[in-house]
Amino acid sequence: MLTRRKFAALGAMAALSACAAPQPVTRAAATAVPEPIPPLPDFYGPIYDEPYPVPAVEEGVLRPELWRQEVDNPWPGYKRGTIVVDPDAALLHFVQSPDTAMRYGVSVGAQGYSWNGTARLQFSRKWPRWKVPASMIARQPELEPYSVANGGMDPGPGNPMGARALYLFQDGVDTLYRIHGDADPRELGQAVSSGCIRMLNQDAIDLYDRSIHGATVIVLPSRAPDPTVTA
Template sequence: MLTRRMFVASGAAAGLSACARQAPTPVAAPAPVIPPLPAFYQAVPDEPFPVPAVPEGILKPRYWRQDVANLWPQRARGTIVVDPDDALLYFVESPEIATRYGVSVGAAGYAWNGTARLQFRREWPVWKVPAAMIARKPELAPYSVAKGGMPPGPGNPLGARALYLFQNGVDTLYRIHGDADPRELGRSVSSGCIRMLNQDAIHLYERALHGADVIVLPSMKSTGIGGIY
């Protein structure tokens, strides 16, 4: 039997329930929208080995090849500046303009800095594995300098192009090369120096000047990961 006291109590409880703060319904943050890639990131059809298109929706516009204001107007055309911490590479076009590329940075990209000379460049280079890397990874012994290295093509970590840097006539073992995974751009990777998308490595190769300065800025990051390509 519902008494008057029970009715009043139930009404008060209902009122309290109605006034209680309801837990908010979680709302998922929308995924960032990455605009369509420029046409120059399509597949490159006229190379001796496949250069597939960069997949859509992965590469942030910050890492697209683009013209930007030249931060080093006093430097000669052809100067290359690498900023490992920002994962960006600049090619000086004029006192006003530089071409900027996104890169991924391996351990060697943090371990060396200074000014080097672009000694030579290669299309579809052979990868000659340094002895120090073979000591850590004996399975790479078939690709040693003495055995002629790894032939060019798919699977070769130097990719479609490589630039070789020397200092005072000595090979720094520092390379700027292709075959970057677009998912890696802007990140630290396990080994290698400076990796570029093959499309960008080809573009830089065609513009690079023999003997030009290559300035690698000091890194504020530290890494214990070994490996040099």
Template sequence: MLNRRTLLAAGGAAAVAACARQLPPVPAAPPPVQPGPPPMPAFYDALQGEPFPVPAIPRGSIEPELWRQEVANPWPDRPRGTIIVDPDAAMLHFVESAETATRYGVSVGAEGFSWSGTARLQFQRKWPRWNVPDSMIARKPELEPYSVANGGMDPGPGNPMGARALYLFQDGVDTLYRIHGDASPRELGKAVSSGCIRMLNQDVIHLYDRSIHGADVIVLSSMRPQSTDAVY
């Protein structure tokens, strides 16, 4: 037999249960947000004032360690303007002072592993022509229209020399070793099938503007298999 106290207790329990049923479900925690690639530095934006387009470097296409940056100078005894290329590390340093250097990520072609030593920066060119050497034409006859005898390839988009080129001589003789632009962002820091030392066009323009005529260019020895033919 139910008494008043039992009825009140039962009613209270029912009310609590009803309230409990009305509570909204606890939402599941959202999945963690995956961080996107960091924004590119402004100096990798599209460049204005050039005779040919220099498009912006796409975000996320280059690892930050390959970005142009000021670093501690690993060669403090070298004078300002000295360029040191490490083909195996795919890095180029420009000595700014005894304390600092500007470091650039580069891509290295087969010819970038085939020559080492100290050269002289003999001259530089803006938007250079590409004069394909006979050794390369022997392998790729379709490049005959761009031979030295035929005047080479006009500058501009499609020319593998890119926006700037630095020409290296040793004892007054052309080494056929070049530091030049038109590197693809995706190949930066890697070995590629041909060429010497390639830089992003933004970076090779920056290097060109501060390079010093007659400065030493030191190319460190590579431990990789070497090639004997220079391409450009």
């Protein structure tokens, strides 16, 4: 039987990101010497019982503070099922009880394209189609083949929505922002997309299984300065 450490990654990561291209890596980030990262928990191994392959998360990339883990609940007053995203910490909490929450590392919307507020988890999808909104096509015309009018992109490897997606609505209107899979572990903890909240496929599947239809989703406002705004 294959173990997660013997499992070979199945194909290259998708060239398209879920909402926009990742931000360029700074020179300081490129030259910094990372501290050793311990072996990943087994739940970041390959998943074999999905319609499409979910390869193991690469070792030595994901910092322990971004691993899925049960923690003390920072928001004990919120109902079970509430999801809280802190973009500055790049963490998502799923409230389990007044005492505990499940915490996940995420990547979030880059400044200038980010979204925050309180929404409703209107519905969720396994292996969703990627239907690119008109606002994104205006910035990236090459995505026109995957527009809503054209039916979007088929699910599966290469689809930047990944294995699961949670759809956020506000007052009955689609916000066009999603919590979804297919994040590159190197992107976790960074602002890389146009507002979407991206997770590892393993974590997106886990959150999908825990999530509660109609639950409140709170995306906290970022306190970081917007580099697109000049004095």
